[in-house]
Amino acid sequence: MDVIHELTQSRLFCIFVSMSLGYAIGEIKFKKIALGSTIGTLIVAIILSCLGGSLDPKSEPIYFSIFLFAIGYDGGENIIHIFNRTALKAVALSIVMMLASLLSILLVMKFLHLSKGMAVGITAGALTQSAIIGSANDTVMSLTNLPQSFINQYNLDVTEGFSISYFFGVIGAIVWCSMVIEHLFKRSIRDDAIMVSHLIDEAYPPTSRGVSPKHTIFVLCNGLILGVLLGYIQVRMFGTTIKLGITGCLISGLLFGYINHKRPNRLVISQAHTKFLKDFGLSAFIAAIGLSSGSKVIQGIMHNGLDVIMASIIMTILPLFIASLVAYYGLQYKNIALLGGALAGARTASPASGVILHKAGNSVPMQSFMVPFILSSIFLTFLGPIIILFL
Structure with a gap:
């Protein structure tokens, strides 16, 4: 038992064992x-x-x-081509996701009698959009008549x-995005992805990225530096401060990829390297979530009963x-591979997109x-002030 205790205290051991054994279990x-x-x-x-x-x-980001x-x-x-082709459907789906999330908040607050702080925390966590907490906190701080006891309890609940x-x-x-929709609509992500891949290759022929490994670390580190800097950008909209945060790294990746496409061999990362970065980054992130939150979930059930768990699931x-349902039947996302990607995007669920791609x-x-x-990433942020002011 002492050996097990010593090993579990090693963060490096825990994260790499999680990834190694997790891969083996996942293949069964x-x-x-x-x-x-x-x-x-x-x-x-x-x-x-x-x-x-x-x-x-703090290591998760x-x-x-x-x-x-x-x-x-x-x-x-x-x-650029993707944005022009899918902009209207993407706007509609993002609005639907926000309204569906708002409906879900109303239901859990009404039937489970959650406090505003708990509602904000659960909404931000369940939608994996921590910016909701930031926008809600801004709103709370702008209300000058709130007692300090309320603010203290609010922060604990969040x-x-x-x-x-x-x-x-x-x-x-x-x-949901990688498994449930296949059973719900009786289609295969893999089959649907193969079905349309040749059309994409015809429209946008693949280009050579180069394979020189000397560029990879330079491009990656500078891309992440730019992403972090972009993350500090704040925009004030409708009385709410919106901050890019870690999404800045996605935007910097888009920018670097686009520049390399237009001017090959300038910002080269080979496909083998990007595949490794995606696989390692996602696996390590999931391991970090399990290690930092796994025991807390058990403790949360014991402390709060099933209410918080039920609210989180809903x-x-x-x-x-x-x-x-709206995307498949209303917006005509009939291809399940595209539907999974669109749902993951509208839910700002980047880890789900990695699993779908795989x-x-x-x-x-x-x-x-x-x-x-x-x-x-913008629309869902407004749920924070809505919960504080109107629910």
Whole structure:
């Protein structure tokens, strides 16, 4: 037991064991269905967390920023064409996701009697959009007649709600966008991705990126530096401050990928390297979530009962369910690979996009991911002030 305790205190041991064993578990098939390396990594990380392993949550953005930059770089080649072709549908889907999320908030607050702080925390966590907390906090600070006791309790509720619901938000989006929609609409992400890939190749022929490894670290580090700087940009809209945050790394990836497409061999990262960056960044991020939040979820159930868990599940699943139906039947996202990418984007669920890309085996889901992601990163932020002022 002492050996186990010593090992679980090593953060490096925990994160790499989570990724290694998680990959092995993810390859095991049950009736021809494999969990996948992402879910496998999460399972191992949660077990290690319950055994005493932990990881500083502040390390999560490091891995996530690498992942975001890599998927942005891959999608940068055709971003202008993608935006022109999908803008209207993306706007509609992002608005639907925001309204469906608002409906879900109303339901959980009415039937589970949540405080405003808990509602803000759960909403931000379940939608994996921490900017909601920032916009809600700005609104709370602007209300001068609030007693200090309310503010103190509000801050505690926000922290607790977010720490529990974020776990469900990340995993729920991955499972829904990469697995559930296949069963819901009786189609295969892989088959649908193959179906349209040749059309994309004809419209936008692939270009050579070069394979020189000497550029990779230089381009990656400078891309992440630019992404961090972009993340500090703040825009004031309708009385709410919107900050790009870690999304800046996605935007810098798009920019670098687009520049390399227009001027080859200037900002080169080979496809093999971007694949590694995506796989490593996503796996490490999921391991970090499991290690930092796994035991907290168990503690949250014991402390709050099932109310917070139920609210987190509802806030995670209901918006995705409504948006899936509207997207498939109303907006004509009949291709499941594109539907999965669009849903992940509208839910700002970047980890889900990584799993969908792996399942598709090509870049087709990215054609529908980027624009809704950017739009929803703005739209969902307004839920914070709405909860504080009107609910």
